[in-house]
Amino acid sequence: xxxxxxxxxxxxxxxxxxxxxxxxxxxxxxxxxxxxxxxxxxxxxxxxxxxxxxxxxxxxxxxxxxxxxxxxxxxxxxxxxxxxxxxxxxxxxxxxxxxxxxxxxxxxxxxxxxxxxxxxxxxxxxxxxxxxxxxxxxxxxxxxxxxxxxxxxxxxxxxxxxxxxxxxxxxxxxxxxxxxxxxxxxxxxxxxxxxxxxxxxxxxxxxxxxxxxxxxxxxxxxxxxxxxxxxxxxxxxxxxxxxxxxxxxxxxxxxxxxxxxxxxxxxxxxxxxxxxxxxxxxxxxxxxxxxxxxxxxxxxxxxxxxxxxxxxxxxxxxxxxxxxxxxxxxxxxxxxxxxxxxxxxxxxxxxxxxxxxxxxxxxxxxxxxxxxxxxxxxxxxxxxxxxxxxxxxxxxxxxxxxxxxxxxxxxxxxxxxxxxxxxxxxxxxxxxxxxxxxxxxxxxxxxxxxxxxxxxxxxxxxxxxxxxxxxxxxxxxxxxxxxxxxxxxxxxxxxxxxxxxxxxxxxxxxxxxxxxxxxxxxxxxxxxxxxxxxxxxxxxxxxxxxxxxxxxxxxxxxxxxxxxxxxx
RNA sequence: UGGGGAGUAGCCAAGUGGUAAGGCAGCAGGUUUUGAUCCUGCGUAUCGAGGGUUCGAAUCCUUCCUCCCCAACCA
Numbered sequence: 001x002x003x004x005x006x007x008x009x010x011x012x013x014x015x016x017x018x019x020x021x022x023x024x025x026x027x028x029x030x031x032x033x034x035x036x037x038x039x040x041x042x043x044x045x046x047x048x049x050x051x052x053x054x055x056x057x058x059x060x061x062x063x064x065x066x067x068x069x070x071x072x073x074x075x076x077x078x079x080x081x082x083x084x085x086x087x088x089x090x091x092x093x094x095x096x097x098x099x100x101x102x103x104x105x106x107x108x109x110x111x112x113x114x115x116x117x118x119x120x121x122x123x124x125x126x127x128x129x130x131x132x133x134x135x136x137x138x139x140x141x142x143x144x145x146x147x148x149x150x151x152x153x154x155x156x157x158x159x160x161x162x163x164x165x166x167x168x169x170x171x172x173x174x175x176x177x178x179x180x181x182x183x184x185x186x187x188x189x190x191x192x193x194x195x196x197x198x199x200x201x202x203x204x205x206x207x208x209x210x211x212x213x214x215x216x217x218x219x220x221x222x223x224x225x226x227x228x229x230x231x232x233x234x235x236x237x238x239x240x241x242x243x244x245x246x247x248x249x250x251x252x253x254x255x256x257x258x259x260x261x262x263x264x265x266x267x268x269x270x271x272x273x274x275x276x277x278x279x280x281x282x283x284x285x286x287x288x289x290x291x292x293x294x295x296x297x298x299x300x301x302x303x304x305x306x307x308x309x310x311x312x313x314x315x316x317x318x319x320x321x322x323x324x325x326x327x328x329x330x331x332x333x334x335x336x337x338x339x340x341x342x343x344x345x346x347x348x349x350x351x352x353x354x355x356x357x358x359x360x361x362x363x364x365x366x367x368x369x370x371x372x373x374x375x376x377x378x379x380x381x382x383x384x385x386x387x388x389x390x391x392x393x394x395x396x397x398x399x400x401x402x403x404x405x406x407x408x409x410x411x412x413x414x415x416x417x418x419x420x421x422x423x424x425x426x427x428x429x430x431x432x433x434x435x436x437x438x439x440x441x442x443x444x445x446x447x448x449x450x451x452x453x454x455x456x457x458x459x460x461x462x463x464x465x466x467x468x469x470x471x472x473x474x475x476x477x478x479x480x481x482x483x484x485x486x487x488x489x490x491x492x493x494x495x496x497x498x499x500x501x502x503x504x505x506x507x508x509x510x511x512x513x514x515x516x517x518x519x520x521x522x523x524x525x526x527x528x529x530x531x532x533x534x535x536x537x538x539x540x541x542x543x544x545x546x547x548x549x550x551x552x553x554x555x556x557x558x559x560x561x562x563x564x565x566x567x568x
Numbered sequence: 569u570g571g572g573g574a575g576u577a578g579c580c581a582a583g584u585g586g587u588a589a590g591g592c593a594g595c596a597g598g599u600u601u602u603g604a605u606c607c608u609g610c611g612u613a614u615c616g617a618g619g620g621u622u623c624g625a626a627u628c629c630u631u632c633c634u635c636c637c638c639a640a641c642c643a
Binding site: 012038042130173185186187188197198213215216220236237239322323329330332333336338346347351412413422424463464465468534535536558560561 | 569570571572575578579581583593600636642643
């Protein structure tokens with residue numbers, strides 16, 4: 001019943017699709033496409049992940065393949081079950097089903113065996129260098145590294161030491177297992193990278209079964225290969241790791257561990273959005289310092305924040321589609337995201353009238369007792385959505401923004417002496433303004449033209465302005481929350497790394513209003529979205545209780561009046 | 569002073585030797601009982617810069633410039 005959100009006219013393939021099609025054409029993987037989305041469960045998913053999710057799942061879908069959800073849980077000190085739950089929920093919400101749900105931690109035994117194999121092949125060794133020493137021996141960008149004095153231990157010694165590392169004979173940090181590659185390599189990642197570290201930490205899945213944990217570089221490719229992933233799509237910062245990714249898999253010289261052909265890593269540029277920060281570190285900090293109300297605060301760029309704000313999965317997916325996939329660092333304009341949600345909601349959100357900042361309007365030539373109902377469609381283009389009945393009476397609320405005591409040029413809303421249409425109801429003319437002792441306008445006294453019931457005058461006179469209204473006697477009270485962009489900076493890169501990066505936070509990022517709503521909204525359910533005519537799209541807060549409606553503004557309607565006014 | 573990437577309009581992004589798609593934003597009109605939506609039109613893009621090859625270059629060669637990533641027992 002709800003209209004389809006139009007897909008962008010996508011035309012040419014992006015570079016990843018070209019790779020997939022080439023592999024498909026050459027039957028490299030026997031016509032198979034298998035991708036994976038591999039988050040570390042150390043935070044909530046954000047819009048940047050949504051891009052990755054859409055790419056991984058979308059590509060597999062497009063080419064008849066499948067996608068696994070894999071939790072890259074190799075660092076127990078940062079990870080938590082709370083995060084895996086939220087990630088599962090968010091991926092589902094976005095509308096994707098994963099073929100298999102895996103955990104890097106499920107592969108700990110396999111990883112361990114493969115590590116022993118590498119030791120046996122003379123490709124890995126136990127190193128006793130300390131944290132600082134490793135760093136020192138590694139050299140830097142300009143100077144090659146030095147080989148560890150432990151690099152040439154015998155296979156037997158390495159195996160013995162590694163087994164004892166696992167058995168817990170050595171303290172945390174005292175030894176590591178390292179890949180024996182090349183300390184001279186200009187690629188720092190290849191200077192004998194760590195494969196395992198000793199860490200006595202409780203893992204959210206394996207508990208205390210392991211005292212040694214594999215590093216990302218070792219675990220990731222192996223996990224991909226085990227799941228027979230064909231294309232391992234990740235972000236640009238892993239480009240330097242690709243040789244290492246390949247190295248670890250290629251050491252399976254006898255082909256005893258992995259199915260061929262091996263997966264291929266492909267990198268794309270991660271998403272950045274104007275007016276927001278995306279790093280997990282910062283998002284976590286916002287939550288921990290109570291700068292926001294939680295991971296799902298509607299100002300957060302998290303998936304759950306967007307959901308709570310009233311975004312639809314369709315709009316998020318459309319956004320991911322619109323931003324494109326390439327390899328250059330990019331900062332997408334948040335206006336594009338807003339365009340996507342507006343377009344989606346415009347097509348499907350029921351309309352309702354709401355007055356955010358109430359101003360009383362009294363119709364002096366209408367009796368206090370009189371009441372009638374007007375009937376308006378829920379959606380102008382979808383009669384199948386039905387209609388709503390809205391009571392009209394002599395005392396109404398209109399929005400303060402719809403009245404100007406001194407009307408600028410081209411203003412065609414209400415002003416002294418001006419006539420305007422109350423949407424769907426009738427024409428009213430402002431005859432008198434009532435002010436309080438401070439000079440603030442508190443009431444408008446108007447006359448209406450009873451002949452204009454329905455909104456048009458029989459004499460055909462034109463009124464350009466149409467405003468929305470709510471009958472005071474029948475109005476519903478609601479709390480409406482206006483969320484603005486959290487950050488002042490246009491570019492997330494402008495937000496300083498220093499401790500005072502919070503200065504980028506917009507103090508006006510949340511405004512709470514007591515609003516008046518048309519009574520038909522009484523039955524609105526949490527999560528439902530509406531277009532409050534002439535103002536914007538709003539969603540009933542997920543925590544909203546019946547009888548105490550709380551709305552979050554998803555996004556405002558575009559209002560060209562401000563532009564007209566700005567031009568004078 | 570190393571290595572790896574990337575530079576096409578304000579923001580994204582096609583294009584891979586034949587004379588610069590599309591979207592967002594912006595501008596100008598039209599329709600409209602939401603100044604919304606919708607519709608129409610609008611961009612002289614030194615294709616980072618210089619040099620070269622070619623009948624012809626955003627695309628090839630070359631030099632240079634700029635930006636991003638890499639020196640966690642993070643991912």
